[in-house]
Amino acid sequence: MPRLAVIQFPGSNCEYETARAAGYAGFDADIVRWTISEADFHQYDAYVLPGGFSYQDRIRSGAISAKLPVIQFLKEADNLGKPILGICNGCQILAEAGLIPNLGGTHQVEVALARNMRGDTPHGFVCDWTYIRFVRPENSLFSSFIDTDMVFPIPVNHGEGRFVIPPQVDLSQCTVAVYTDEFGTVSDKYPVTPNGSAQGIAGICNHKGNVFALMPHPERASLLRQIPLWIGSYWAEEKRRALKVPGDFEGPCLTLFKAMKSAVLMGAQHA
């Protein structure tokens, strides 16, 4: 079974459910601490940086964690093309470490995540459900099986989720996830985009397509039971139906973890 490491930073707080979701997707998932040795680190086939508030979000979210030795190991894993997913605080760490979008290929910081805004007003922490869609899904191992018109309900829980992207950073070859309404219409305006993010971007994949940084939480939408019944999506109807039958049913976002697993297995075949 392919092995996946969920990297626990001091202040991570989503590591357990993230490991669980990876387990549902067929990974042998471990939670490993930020102090893990280099040799132990490289035994894994794929990595997830979970949500949380590492180092208390001092300076900027993710800024301190991005300087840890374990991030150096992670960059080596990226060089080997291993799948790496950063969720929420993990997304912020990947941005601060230069792992996304990594257009220059040398892990320089190219984008940042700033405090949520609604128009010109600070908007504070937001806990809500949103919808996302993938743009250029074919350029990433995470979404190569996904149609661009598929809409995924997914929750956000963050105070600093606004991507800031300088004009010279050209994402036109990268896969991105964008916030949409329930019908898949993109808008960078509130409430469709809950945090004022540039171009309504919820997540950015690196240029190579093996590292994905996503502010919303796929691990909280990996099982059907996690979907609220009020949302305007057929997934709510699916949940109503599924509640009547025994067994756990797959939610909309487990597909990201499954894509990581497929990539690992295909990589093994190539090797």
Next chain:
Amino acid sequence: MKLSSNDIAQIETLLGRKPTQVELYIFDTMWSEHCSYKSTKSTLKKYLPTKGSEVALGIGEDSGIIRFTKHQGKQYCIAISHESHNHPSQVLPVEGAATGVGGVVRDVYCMGADVVGVLNSLHFGINHDGKQPIVDEIAKRVVHGVSDYANPLGVPVLGGETLYHESYNENCLVNVAALGLLDEADIIHSFVPKIAKTEPFDVILIGKSTDATGFGGASFSSATLDAQTQNIGAVQVHDPFLKRVIVEALKELFIRIKDRKIPVGLKDLGAGGISCATSEIAAAGGFGVTVDLDKVNVALEGLSPEVIACSETQERFCIVVPKAFTQEVLDLFNLEFEMPKLYHNAGAALIGHITNEPTYTLIHQGNVVATIPINIITTDVAAERTETPRPIFRGDLPLPVVPFTTLQKICEEFMAKQANVSKRYIYRYFDNAVRGDTVIYPGEADAVVLTPIEGCDVGLTVSMDSNLYGHIDPYVSGASAVAEGIRNVISVGGHPIAVTDCLNYGNPEKGEAFFEFVEGVKGIADACNQLGFIEGEALPIISGNVSLYNESKKGSAVIPSPVIVVIGKVDNYRKSITMQIVNTDHVLILIGKRYPEFGGTVIGTHLKLERAVAPQVRFDEEKRANQVVFQLIQDQLVSACHDISGGGLWTTLCEMSLGERGLAKVGLKITIPNDHAPLTTLFSENGGYVVAVPKANEALILERLYRAQVEAVTIAETTQDLSVKLSHAQGNFSIPLTTLAAAYTSKCE
């Protein structure tokens, strides 16, 4: 310091000498109302039912524990603690509210449990005519304080409530509760294990380095807030980030303790800091303890011994372990989890040892600064309080009820009232999904449902409730809060298994306030005794807190505010339902008789009342309705269910149609039977339910309700047209759901 001259004389008699400065501060903390319950203990003992066949650990330690379900050979339990942090939140709202959450979760972690969620009950003042902006400022910052703690810690906010009343203008209420999950075999107690009689045991302090924050906090919360006692230094400062790391290290520690069957005692540091935790953990095991204050990790040099001993620096635990295990504990926190690298001087430190001699000894710079027979500190102190009763109007006489305006106008505007609007503008700041266990989210139904045990279909449901009936009838206020909580867990498909209470009242030295307190306790006790779900047993109260001296600067008390948490079990989460109706071809059945009792109700201000009578809780009627609604949901005959409480039937029906977000799927055609008074039917707040059932099952379900001897009548049917049409004997009208949705969500940003 709040010790009276009588207290000091008593201390001198007990010690046979004058106390040292450090000793005085210890007594000040330990004899405070907050730590000693000196005014209230006898009343609580006399009335409240605390026993039950499923209680794994009753009142007495940091949390109460109730058995929840068996799964794969384990007896899973829920640990719960319920606290107030009212005065700190009034003075420093962000820190006060945040440390309220921080304190209550420590109570649960220290039992060996993992916290699965928190709830909050927030009572704010009303900024009349914009003249008291501080009231709104406090409300806003308290919300930030709760989210500042719970979100980084990684525990979901599972619900709560927000109430507004002018009596809270100078004394807001912030009540918080935390729930944890653990195997009964893994309960860790807050006393020194017996084996310490023959084996050496060390005392280890874990967490943030000690500073001067929160010094005098316990006695601060045990007095009235006035200009002199607006003691900012007495409020603690929160660090949920550090707490998360400590908790992760504790989890690792619990695994080792369990695997190797190492006897330990664990206690959190809350009120009274080191002095309280170390004396209580030793005394509870029948031991003494010696603590060397110079071994305590401090944040800055030069702290006086009483500050080190009594400050309420947050994010600390005290663990008592066999000497042979000490180094491993120190290494776990200091090396494996790198705590000293995360915060200046944080970590684990060996600060003392357990003694067979029952003496509490503190050493500072080589000198003994306190040496007290330990039972004196932790002994029962009692204060005699007397009640001054006031007349309470009750009785079934119909009262003349005259509305100031038309029924249609009331209905159109009702959902925009502050009591009725969606509180999403508050709870959007709270993470409600971390841990990934949430199945029914806050706002979707009367209570949340989560599946805390992996691979197990048993759901946990919980509700936190209070009301504004206390100034009319303090007994009803207590009874009604319990009854509402029970209805809430039943409405989602659960049944109640335990209760906690947090009793917020005025100054107990005043007879009027003490009367209100005793009445509230009686109401809670009667409700728990009458409404249990295990035959022949009361619903047990397994944890609680009392907060007194809540009053304005002029000395008028907040309205009596008992806050109740009801914990419920959903035998199979797949049968849980929400309040929103989504199908046409359904009828809505009103369950529970309506009475014209409008004292303290939301509609009250629209009415001219001769005499205010609070909505009475009729236990027999409640019990019959609870049982039959529970059974109907288990039989999967009900599509949606919502209880009737604040705002009455009209609010219930609007919310069932609008759902959490005001996104209605179907409309309603309401028909009020000719023999029902429209105003009483729509706005009475007596307990009840509305269930939505397929039209095809209507006759069958009404039949079951009649057989169960509950008052039930079909009140509405669903329509494709997205409006609410209402007809009654004197007329009819129609309101578009978009109008109601706009009113309901008018406060949401």
